[in-house]
Amino acid sequence: MSETSLNLSMLRWCAVFLCTASWQWAAAAEVTAIIVDAAGAPVENAALALLPTTLQPPSTAPKPTVAMDQVKKQFVPHVLVIETGTTLYFPNSDNIRHQVYSFSDAKRFELKLYSGKAASPVVFDQPGVVVLGCNIHDWMSAYVYVVPTPYFAMTGKDGRAVIKAPQGTYDLKIWHPRYAHGRDPSSSRLVVSHDVEPVHQALALAAEDDSPGVPPEHQ
Numbered sequence: 001m002s003e004t005s006l007n008l009s010m011l012r013w014c015a016v017f018l019c020t021a022s023w024q025w026a027a028a029a030e031v032t033a034i035i036v037d038a039a040g041a042p043v044e045n046a047a048l049a050l051l052p053t054t055l056q057p058p059s060t061a062p063k064p065t066v067a068m069d070q071v072k073k074q075f076v077p078h079v080l081v082i083e084t085g086t087t088l089y090f091p092n093s094d095n096i097r098h099q100v101y102s103f104s105d106a107k108r109f110e111l112k113l114y115s116g117k118a119a120s121p122v123v124f125d126q127p128g129v130v131v132l133g134c135n136i137h138d139w140m141s142a143y144v145y146v147v148p149t150p151y152f153a154m155t156g157k158d159g160r161a162v163i164k165a166p167q168g169t170y171d172l173k174i175w176h177p178r179y180a181h182g183r184d185p186s187s188s189r190l191v192v193s194h195d196v197e198p199v200h201q202a203l204a205l206a207a208e209d210d211s212p213g214v215p216p217e218h219q
Helices: 003-026
Strands: 029-037 047-052 065-067 069-071 074-076 079-083 086-089 100-104 107-110 122-124 128-134 141-147 152-154 160-165 168-175 186-192 199-203
Touching: 029 047, 029 168, 029 186, 047 079, 047 141, 047 160, 079 086, 079 152, 107 122, 152 160, 168 199, 186 199
Parallel strands: 029 199, 065 086, 079 141
Antiparallel strands: 029 160, 047 152, 047 168, 069 074, 086 122, 100 107, 100 128, 128 141, 168 186
């Protein structure tokens, strides 16, 4: 094959690839989910993820840099959902030192006593639930839900979340700190299209309080 023919072939391949990618994103749809508890009350801080049911090519897009701060002796935010491979920073906005750690199977690590911006960010390279704590302040806790997909969202105070994803068939995973004690996230099959109906899901949540711990001086 001549160099000219090879170049034309490569150009055709690139054009097909770009057109296909553009069509896929142009065909993206929004999925609205409404999450409530057994009594019908909105559930805040539920993490939702759409996992494609067919093998997808690995994403080449750079992962965003995400932060979980420490403010007034609490983790902020209390619950975070990120894609596998994301780098997470743990800045310390308090004027005291913290020592962040996790013993979770999905990510075990410890950041020695520090204040200000942590010197070493942590890469969350395995999917799963990571429970965080502080060795100095026992009441501090937080959760990181690591998912192998870029299509995820968190519910707000109204229990609603919106995920934008290419049209196709997915497994919808829903996780909440008071739902997943020893259990897998809620899962259901969902076909995403432009006319997809809102998803209504009730979670049977445990009775214990999962809110951030309160420092002793504020109790």
